[in-house]
Amino acid sequence: MSNTNGTAHYGFAERWLPRVVLAPSFLLSLVFIYGFIAWNGYLSFTASRMLPNYEWVGLAQYEALFASERWWVAVQNLGLFAVLFIAGAMGVGIFLAILLDQKIRAEGALRTIYLYPLALSFIVTGTAWKWMLNPGLGLEKLMHDWGFTSFTFDWLVNPDYSIYTVVIAAMWQSSGFVMALFLAGLRGIDDSIIKAAQIDGASLPRIYWRIVLPALRPVFFSTLMILSHIAIKSFDLVMALTGGGPGFSSDLPATFMYQMAFTRGQMGLGAASSMMMLATVAALVVPYLYSELRSKRRG
């Protein structure tokens, strides 16, 4: 169109301006995201220690990774953390939303209180919970000062339970957010549906279980997507709360990778572990993107 009724110069700008504007960010992401992914992939096949070197060792780093006990602890922790955190935050959030939906007074204030933790960074959450759960400083000390000297709550320093403190802190941070999502969904449900079910003789738990929650399926799935990605990328909370310890008992793959690549001079091993994380995320995201793109093309 610009060729026929616009000037040649105008046509040139119109055609090239978007590409010129987009080019820097395109180039940057090409180099710094995809380029570095590729570089990292290459490093995972090398014998890099403190600094990158290019001595090809094949799959040796992956063999070392799969033989490492610490890696399997991290993987196991991630599974435990993701399941408990998602189920816990979802359960608590839905329960709070149902309670708030009973037309109670001061609902606005309560909603804000529950939602506030989301405004904090995971670093702040982690630090605050570290103090509260510290046996010599927080809850346990408080109970001892009150005279309950037999009270112990030492999960933070107990290697068998340290990962559960991460779950508690993450649930505290995210439950209010889940509540807000579900509360919005509950508000969209016609009041008379609940009245009809009451007349039909259903108890309140049965009304929510059979009628209201099934109607919130879309909310359930969006919440699941959001919580899963929070779980997989969890790094800062663990660093602030337990630092992966005691020992490496509360390591997650992300903290494992950080430790190996940047503090213990095992860059090749760290690269291999990050490639495994990339593969995990890709296994989840690619089918999703595929179905999204396909439905868009059809639509």
Add this chain to the structure above:
Amino acid sequence: MGALAIKNVTKSFGDTDILKGINIDIDAGQFLILVGPSGCGKSTLMNIIAGLEGPTSGEVHIGDRVVNNVAPKDRDIAMVFQSYALYPTMNVRQNIAFGLETRKVPKAEQDEIIARVAKMLQIEHLLGRKPSELSGGQRQRVAMGRALARNPKLFLFDEPLSNLDAKLRVEMRAEIKQLHQRLKTTIVYVTHDQIEAMTLGDRIAVMKDGVIQQFGSPQEIYDSPANLFVAGFIGSPSMNFIPCHIAEQGGVLGVALQGEGEPVFFALPERLNVQGRVGQAVILGLRPEQFDQADAGGVACRIRITEPTGPDTMLLSQLNGRDIIARVHPRHAPAAGELCSLVPDLRKAVLFDPETQTRIG
């Protein structure tokens, strides 16, 4: 035996009185209409009958027991809602079965009931569908089917036709009436539509501001409205209210009506009982159909607008300085701007006291 009795029921939220002493008593098999403008308390009263809200004071009897402390599910009632209130994730069959399952009706009996109800309402082909795949009229049928499946002592309808388009509303209205004639159950029906009230009801309770203004049969309410509000609310176009004074002329009591020109005297029927009120101001209530066109003996009126509806033509004019509407046969209807002689038929006229707004004759 009374099917439903409401005795001195009141309801207040804080300082606001929603219902101020409601008394209603209907027999088994009757069709009770609660009608009134928005905010008159009719839906609150319905919720109290259903047990979804409790009254502040007073008693509700269903059958021969007081149900104030009986949960909705144990009141032997079924309710149809304005928004249909179908369970969105269940198909039609599950929607109907839900209440039966909850009451632990055996599966074989459930199937039998669903089949019977579906046949009665002609929704057999819809049983496998979700509510979102149904039209408004079909959803309405399913909602009624769900209520019918219970076979309750009392049916409650909360503005069930308000969300339907005009044509479907007329059809469903007839079906509800037919259903009532066939099943002979007691129905309480809330509406703000006075045509639904007139066409469906055996008994009508006209409500305003939490008070029953009048309780009676449709014809009683139409012919002898208790006050100006009822007279204006029931009937479309609504009743004409013409301010006048009781006068005596040649030993006959009557009123003077003035359109364009001299006032004309019309005798009031003896039924209205206005002896001793000579000289007093009254409001004369005349339905639009109580006017006739005549060559002589009428009061001359200037027609401002005509509204042909097909079977009738509405003439908008003025009497005693007040806007009136007359319903006349279209064949002789005058055009806008013309003079026309209107004869009021005072045999069915009613009179109201302008102070108290109640009917005096």
